[in-house]
Amino acid sequence: MTSVFTDPTELILEISAASHSEAWQQSQAHSTSDRRWCAYLNRICLDAILDSTQTDWVPEPTIAMTALPAIWEVVSGSLISLGKIRVALIPSETIDDHELAVPQEWVDIPSWAADYYFAIQVKPEEDEVRVWGYTTDQDLKTFGQYDAFDRTYCLDASHLTRDLAAFWVTSQFCQDQTRVAVAPLPAMNPIQAETLLQRLSQPSQRFPRLAIPFSIWGALIENEQWRQTLYQQRANPQRSVQSRASVNLRQWFEDQYEAGWQALESLFGTGASVAFSTRTLANTPEVQGAKLIDLGMQLDSQSLVLLIALIPEANQMMNVQVQLHPVPAERYLPAQVKLALLDESDDLLQAVQARQHDDYVQLSFQAEVGEGFRLQVGLNELQITEQFTI
């Protein structure tokens, strides 16, 4: 196993057959095969490092992060603690030892930042995990270069310490060195999070960590609950995405919108909305709300507009009109797109499907105040479901 090239300065750990199969089993619940492979490599790496039969580390290392599969669904790396010292494990399969590329999450998210960063080569075919170098957070920030393309901090190998013995001695002698504080990320409100989660859960989002500005992304995944939600929605798509919260429609009369819904004027500006309302709705509605629905790659990243108009009637009843439009730039809806109305037990009440050149499709119904219903927008196998309460 130890090849002729092994240096006593490196730390070589063995991967047992049991470790392989366990890690593989634990890494299956992910959205795509590359995320599965990433989780597998990270799991092997972490298990090897924590294996006390191979590494007699004092103090014993412990995992310092929660919801690891949720992390590995979107970014590689993990975090361990050795007493007060936090070490980020950065595994990869690269064979050329040219640099250490640390994803930005492990540097700029305050609760994820580490004191040391380990450069690790995982060799599954050779049953080997090789820790070939490390750096301190200071050196990474001083000598590392930030690459905005893939949002990593990259440190040339010439700045890495190749001798793991130096890590041990440093950790023994420098117990009290404090890490440079990382600025906290701007707080995120749950509504914003909800919208982002729905958007980033789409299978079309192959690189969610690059899709939105980092400060927003970091705030989203730093929160364990949101991170878990994102993971669950991505990993178990069932080809449908459902909003967790029920949208309270009555609040629209008080000009309060939630979960990605907006007054029509806010979404498209007064010019466009005038064109919408005169073109589409027969009676003058009391209130309207609109939301952009993203069916992602199914529609070449085109969005659709789901429009709901509410007209109060006598006896606590509400007349609801639902329309599905393309965005103002487009003339027609994509063919085959479906709009469906379901009740709270998911029974289908009404459905309508767009034909080749439809401007919009529409459903209307009456519901009692306090009743709930669901709307589904679907194309091919992908569906998005929104839940409402009158």
Next chain:
Amino acid sequence: MRPRQEIIELFSTFAQFESDHFRQWLSDSKLRRNIERCLADLAEPLSENFWALYWHRSWQHQPTPLARLHLSAYLQEPCYWAAQKTLTRFTNVQYRLADYFQMAIATIEPILEGFQPERSSSLKTYASMMFLSRVKDLLRRSKEADICTRWSLLRKISKKTVLEVLHHVGLLAPQIEQYRLAWMCFNAVYVQTQPRGTQKLADPDRALWRDIADLYNAQRSQLTLPGSPCDAATIEQWLTSLSTRVRQYLYPTLASLNALNPDGETMPELPDHSSDSLMAQLIAQEEHQIRSNQQAQMQTVLLTALQQLDASTQELVKLYYQQGLSQQQIMQMLKMSQPSVSRRLAKSREALLSALVQWSQDSLNISVTSNLVKEMSAALEEWLQIRYGELISK
């Protein structure tokens, strides 16, 4: 190989090989004239170490070919030493002594860049160590690349290598970005689906290339110049040529031995500011003296620490560092398992480094930082690889 002694010879002659053996030292007339001129200005003779540092400083301030060639001539022995060590340690029928020598001397620039006089005992010992480790890295990389197909190689190569290759080929920034994105999409789609890589990943088929192209087209809005959508054939072509170049880049190129022989090249005469830099160098010489004393103290600390280890571990350290045996050879000789050998060597290095750091803290009154430990680790490595070995011959 006859080791050189004279200053003029040291800085103006190169090793010539004939059918894998050292044959003779070839002199370069221009270098020789330059050295003779420098020496003529001085009243008293100065050590080879002084000149090594002088030319290194000269090269740092003005990286002229002349300075580099003087240093290249000087470092022929360390290079030879590294080539020999490589030959004995790594039995590889493909390469011979002259090849290893060539591989090593080709890495001289980064070595000169990395040399810090305050930290090493001498340029020669630093270079010896670095030549050896660089050739080893080269061999390891090419060995790992050997067992890869062109596609698995693309998966296992660093981003830095990819970018260097793309620059080297002469692509402009927007194109480099496109290739990068294509490579990123390739890595997201062409993935192992079995643990442990038991099943060799098949080459990408047409369907896979289409998936990669689709992903590329969906993502290309993030490029500074998105360009038009790419079809599968284009993506395949890009990545095929990238993988070819990457493989070429990883393998040691063995240019002809005469490439280093500078005769025939016209070189500018070095402008004469020898006097001020000589003065600076003389001062540095004094600092060097202080460092030499420190080196002697360090040696004592390390030898003492070595004796604290148990007998079999001491034996192990001797076999590995002094006699240059491989871990496999040691394993057979001492009847130990390989992990056991590795672990003991690692532990003994920790103990030695600890002793060195403790000594720095106590005698030199330096507070311990991660940087200090890093420096001590480099000093330890130098001592183990070079100076410890020299102790037998003395």
